[in-house]
Amino acid sequence: MLLSFLLFLGFFAAVGLSSMRVKEDTTDDYLVAGRGMHPALAALSAVSTWNSGYMFIGFIGFTYAVGYSAVWIGLASTLGQILAWTWLYRYIQEEANERGVRSLSSLVASVSGAPEARLAAILSVVFLSIYAAAQLTSGGKALFVMMGWDEVVGILIGFVLVVAYCYAGGIRASIWTDAAQSCVMIVGSILLCTVALGEVGGFSGLNDGLTAQDPVLTGLIPPDLALGVSLWIFAFFLGGLGVAGQPQVVSRVMTLGTDAERKQAMIWFFVWQTPFILIMLVIGWASRVVFTQDGFDAELGLPTLAMEVLDPFWVGLILASIFAATMSTADSQVLACTAAITDDIRPEWSQDHGTTKKVTLGVAAFATLISFGGLYVPGGDSVFSLVVLAVYGLGGIFVPMLIVRWMGYTPDTRHSVTMMLAALTGVIVWRLLGLNEHVFESIPGMGMAFLAHFVDHSMRGIDGSPLGRFDVPNGRAIGIAALLVLAPVAAAEGAYMLRDDPADVGAVGAWAVEGTTELIELGSGTEYVGDGSSVTVEVHSDDAGGALDGRNVVGLVATLTYDEDETAGGPGCAAPGASNAESDTIAGLLTRADMSAQGEGQNSEASTSSHDVRVLWIDEALLDGGELNMTKADAQAAISGGTVGFGPTTLDLSVTVQQGGAAFCNHQDDGEEVRWTISALVFDATLAAA
Numbered sequence: 192m193l194l195s196f197l198l199f200l201g202f203f204a205a206v207g208l209s210s211m212r213v214k215e216d217t218t219d220d221y222l223v224a225g226r227g228m229h230p231a232l233a234a235l236s237a238v239s240t241w242n243s244g245y246m247f248i249g250f251i252g253f254t255y256a257v258g259y260s261a262v263w264i265g266l267a268s269t270l271g272q273i274l275a276w277t278w279l280y281r282y283i284q285e286e287a288n289e290r291g292v293r294s295l296s297s298l299v300a301s302v303s304g305a306p307e308a309r310l311a312a313i314l315s316v317v318f319l320s321i322y323a324a325a326q327l328t329s330g331g332k333a334l335f336v337m338m339g340w341d342e343v344v345g346i347l348i349g350f351v352l353v354v355a356y357c358y359a360g361g362i363r364a365s366i367w368t369d370a371a372q373s374c375v376m377i378v379g380s381i382l383l384c385t386v387a388l389g390e391v392g393g394f395s396g397l398n399d400g401l402t403a404q405d406p407v408l409t410g411l412i413p414p415d416l417a418l419g420v421s422l423w424i425f426a427f428f429l430g431g432l433g434v435a436g437q438p439q440v441v442s443r444v445m446t447l448g449t450d451a452e453r454k455q456a457m458i459w460f461f462v463w464q465t466p467f468i469l470i471m472l473v474i475g476w477a478s479r480v481v482f483t484q485d486g487f488d489a490e491l492g493l494p495t496l497a498m499e500v501l502d503p504f505w506v507g508l509i510l511a512s513i514f515a516a517t518m519s520t521a522d523s524q525v526l527a528c529t530a531a532i533t534d535d536i537r538p539e540w541s542q543d544h545g546t547t548k549k550v551t552l553g554v555a556a557f558a559t560l561i562s563f564g565g566l567y568v569p570g571g572d573s574v575f576s577l578v579v580l581a582v583y584g585l586g587g588i589f590v591p592m593l594i595v596r597w598m599g600y601t602p603d604t605r606h607s608v609t610m611m612l613a614a615l616t617g618v619i620v621w622r623l624l625g626l627n628e629h630v631f632e633s634i635p636g637m638g639m640a641f642l643a644h645f646v647d648h649s650m651r652g653i654d655g656s657p658l659g660r661f662d663v664p665n666g667r668a669i670g671i672a673a674l675l676v677l678a679p680v681a682a683a684e685g686a687y688m689l690r691d692d693p694a695d696v697g698a699v700g701a702w703a704v705e706g707t708t709e710l711i712e713l714g715s716g717t718e719y720v721g722d723g724s725s726v727t728v729e730v731h732s733d734d735a736g737g738a739l740d741g742r743n744v745v746g747l748v749a750t751l752t753y754d755e756d757e758t759a760g761g762p763g764c765a766a767p768g769a770s771n772a773e774s775d776t777i778a779g780l781l782t783r784a785d786m787s788a789q790g791e792g793q794n795s796e797a798s799t800s801s802h803d804v805r806v807l808w809i810d811e812a813l814l815d816g817g818e819l820n821m822t823k824a825d826a827q828a829a830i831s832g833g834t835v836g837f838g839p840t841t842l843d844l845s846v847t848v849q850q851g852g853a854a855f856c857n858h859q860d861d862g863e864e865v866r867w868t869i870s871a872l873v874f875d876a877t878l879a880a881a
Contacts (some may be wrong), residue, residue, distance in 0.1 A: 193338070195507025199375065200514060204352065205786050206371045210472035228366060228446035235457030236369035237443040238467065240374075240523045241434060246471055249578050252490035254475025258401055258408030262476065264427045265468040269461070271431020276457040279435040279590070280598045284453055287445045291763065294530035295438040299592040299607060304538040307607035312531035313614065315438055319531075320554065321403040321438075322581035323353075323812050324561035330517040331562070333494050333510055343563065349514075350559045352520040354552060363373040369523075376512040377467060383493070384470045386500045387477035392741020396691065397473075399741060400480030403831035405824050406478065409701060412687060417629045420687040421680045429633035430579075433586020435593060438527035455515075483833045528554040534724045580622065580633055587614035587636020595644055599659030607646050613643035617699040702819045702826040706876030710748060711738050713840070713869050722848035730869045732837045739871055744815075744836030746807035746872035749781045752846070753801070753865050755794045761853025770856060773849035775863055779804045780843040784835065794863065804842075807872070808835050814874060824880065830876045842869055 220845050223557075242250075254261040286298055296315050301307035391397045401408040416423050434440055471493075478492030481499060497509045516597030529551045533540040540546045588611050595602060595610070602610070617639030618632045627637075650659040656663050664672070715728035732739055757772035764770040778791035781804040792802030805811075809832060819826045844865050850858040 192503035192507040195504045196338075196511045197516075198506075199227075199511035200241060203372055203375075203511065203536075204355070204490035204593050206367050223431070227784075230444075230447060230452045230455035231365055231459050231837055232370045233443045233446055234456040235373040236366040237402060237440050237456070237460055237644035238464045239369035239436070240443070241440050242464070242467065246467070247493050247517075248490045249325070249576075250471055251475045251478060251492045252488075254472055255479045255489035255492050257413060258405075258476065258479065260409055260413050261472060261770045262411065263424050265472060266428075266812050267424050267427035268431035269465065271428040272434050273431075275432050275435040276460065277454075279432075279593055280441075280449060280453060282593065283435065283441055284444050284447060284450065288448070292368070292534065294527070294534045295441050295589060296531045296535045297785055299589065299596070299611075300604075301533075301601065304535055307602075308535040308607055309610070311588065311592075312535035314611065315531045315585065316528045316536075316554065318527045318581045318584045318588075319524040320558045320561055323521040323528075323558035324579060324584075325578050325581065326351075327517070327521055327559060327562040330514045332491060333513045333517075337534075338510070345514075346559060346562050349517065349521060350555055353412055353525055353555050366446070370619070371523070372512055375508065376584060377463070379505060379509045379512055380467065380470045380474070382505060383474050383497055383501060384477075384825070385497055387414055387474055387481070389498050389740070391477050391480045392517075396741030397480060399743075401476060403743065403827055403833070404479065404483065406827060407824065410475075412872045414688075419684050421683050422630045426631040426633045426644055428581060429590075430586065430631060433582060433590055433633055434639075436586040436589030437582065438531065438585070439523035442523065442527055442530070453545075478719050481834060486640050490666060513798050522555075525551055525554045525558065564567055579627070582616070583632040583636055584615070584618045586633055586667075587618050591637050591640035591644065596661070598661060600655075600657065601659075602644075606644070606651075609647050610640045610643045617623070633728050659705075660739070698878065700820070700823065702821070702823060702878045702880065704813050704817050704819060704826075704830060704876055705879060706814070706830070706874055708814055708817070709873045709874055709875070710870040711742075713747075715866075715868040717864060717866045718844055719862060720844050720846040722846055724847040724862070727841055727843050727845050728867065729839055729841045731839045732871065736873065739837070741871070742871075742873045743830075743832050744871045745809045745830075745834060745873065745874040746805060747781060747783055747840055748872050749779055749804040749842050750868045750870070751777055751779050751792065751802055751804070752799060752867075753777050753792075753794050753863050754799055755796045756863065757796070757848075757850065757858055757860035759851065759856055759858045762855045766853060766856070769851075769853035771851050772858070772860070773851040775849055775860065776847040777802075777863060777865055778845045778847075779867070780845075781806050781840070781869075782843070783840045784838065805872075808832060809874070813876070819878075826878050830874065830878070832874065836871055840869060842867060862876055 214875035223624035229277065250261075250264075252266070269389065277609070283295075283298060286292070290297070292298060294312065294769035296308050296316075299311045300306075302308070327346045327349040332351045334348070335342045388394065388397065392401055396411060402796035407414055412420055413423075444453060444456070447456060474493055474496065478489070478496050479614045481496060482492065485559060494510065494513065497506050501509070529547060532550050532554070533547050540550070558627060586677045592602075593606060614636045621627055621632050621635040645657055676702055713732065713734045714728070720724045720726050732744075755772050755775070757775075759770040759772070774793040774795055775794055778789060779802075780787060780789045783806055786806050786808065788804055788806045790802055790804035792800055794800045809830060814829055819829055821829070844867065846865070848860045848862065850860050852858045
């Protein structure tokens with residue numbers, strides 16, 4: 192695995208470093224690749240830099256936690272991204288090419304270096320540094336779970352690679368590496384998804400496994416959204432639209448020369464990203480089925496699953512891909528910060544290539560320190576939480592400003608600063624109040640920015656329409672628009688309130704257990720066990736040859752069968768009863784993981800005896816049916832065996848001999864031959880309202 196990791200990581204690094212051969216030592220080439228990038232490369236890079244550690248680590252953790260309802264973040268976010276690519280990106284590209292700007296913060300002001308551009312640049316640096324820290328944390332987590340290396344080591348390696356990529360070829364090195372990583376990772380993720388589905392018994396086994404853990408996981412909408420379902424989904428849509436506020440993604444658009452190239456890149460982007468999202472959803476759900484232990488870090492689902500089901504070579508490939516993706520994304524964010532600093536905070540550095548590289552080093556060090564700090568703050572190493580904060584914070588700051596300027600409204604410095612500070616305040620207060628647990632920060636961020644726009648325009652009595660070149664609709668038009676929006680929202684909220692709760696998970700009720708049991712043999716054999724000694728045998732769930740895939744294994748049963756082979760000889764054996772054998776004690780210790788059970792029996796002369804040893808992890812009484820008074824979620828958990836029965840099992844056999852005897856009648860018994868069978872106990876159970 193280590194050799195595979197180093198091989199592919201070396202390949203990605205070589206791709207990035209090879210950009211040195213075509214680079215030009217200019218700041219323009221360093222930050223926007225001379226605006227001559229191929230659409231396919233720019234698109235694949237945008238896919239990688241937009242998803243990266245967030246998709247491999249954070250998104251997997253979110254999917255693990257919420258189940259099927261994670262499809263909404265993929266669907267609604269994709270719709271928002273389509274709108275961004277077809278509308279806002281066109282405006283961004285036209286403005287950037289016409290004005291020759293290289294940073295997103297320059298686009299929110301009419302003049303680079305204006306106070307509002309400087310504020311936007313400062314906020315970009317803060318949020319992008321947090322975002323870059325999340326990427327470094329992702330790499331550290333991946334190396335920790337797959338190599339056992341301390342997360343600090345992974346973060347430091349990431350810092351070195353980020354600086355190397357940036358210094359080697361600037362954004363061109365990042366884009367080339369992203370494109371290579373995207374191609375390799377799509378192959379690795381398809382392989383992992385296919386093997387993981389086989390591990391859990393296909394889509395039916397996946398669904399059954401999620402239902403057994405918690406019926407809420409198979410519902411398309413979470414049951415406890417305090418602010419309703421409409422805002423919850425709309426926040427994902429705005430999050431997708433907020434991609435136009437991500438400097439590290441927008442910089443890819445700025446490397447394109449024409450609008451036709453933008454359209455080509457858009458097609459490449461969605462053709463590549465859409466199946467990738469679907470694959471990650473399945474992997475996240477499979478991780479939830481496979482890893483059920485308390486305290487499991489959900490964000491480690493993908494690398495841990497790869498370790499569990501793939502050969503070491505492919506594990507190394509996936510680890511290298513994850514690590515390369517997070518690092519190339521981090522260097523994109525570091526370069527975006529560099530552009531913001533040199534073009535807007537300190538414009539006098541904009542053409543100083545040497546100083547630009549020093550700024551890059553400083554930003555990379557700052558992001559690394561944030562990543563280190565997150566390791567010691569509760570929740571600070573949550574990649575998903577860090578990315579959501581950064582993405583929705585940047586989206587709230589930039590997207591409303593871009594939309595307002597696209598409409599032809601030219602805000603002055605005060606107006607622009609007010610909008611950005613309102614968005615920042617909305618995002619931070621929303622998170623401090625804990626409301627992000629119900630609706631992500633994109634709504635308060637963008638909502639506060641637009642509210643500040645209309646309030647400031649009205650209070651200052653600024654001439655013209657607040658919609659720029661568009662007239663403010665009359666009351667009738669506003670009423671019709673409100674009706675068109677509120678009608679489906681009201682219908683959705685009504686349906687949500689009246690929905691069938693998936694299995695009434697929150698209600699205590701009486702549930703009848705009905706089911707049948709089946710023993711599926713894992714292994715059998717015969718062992719001679721000497722007096723006072725023991726013999727250990729081992730079987731594995733894989734020995735069933737796939738017969739357990741998707742089945743509810745609730746226990747293991749070992750059956751021991753034995754005779755009596757004691758012999759007697761001598762003249763005294765003719766006396767009545769003198770030749771009778773004494774019963775021996777045959778014991779078995781059955782062990783699976785941290786559970787074990789022991790059972791013993793005695794043999795008898797001239798007959799065959801046997802006994803069972805059983806290890807169960809559900810209430811044995813439920814195997815004969817019965818009734819449970821609890822929530823259905825708890826009842827499902829009570830009859831589910833989870834994944835406990837999958838893995839190795841050992842059986843320790845021991846014999847204690849007792850010998851008969853009488854005067855002149857000698858008995859001989861050195862041990863017993865024990866025939867054993869180990870089987871998995873499968874419980875096909877259903878719940879019905881009692």
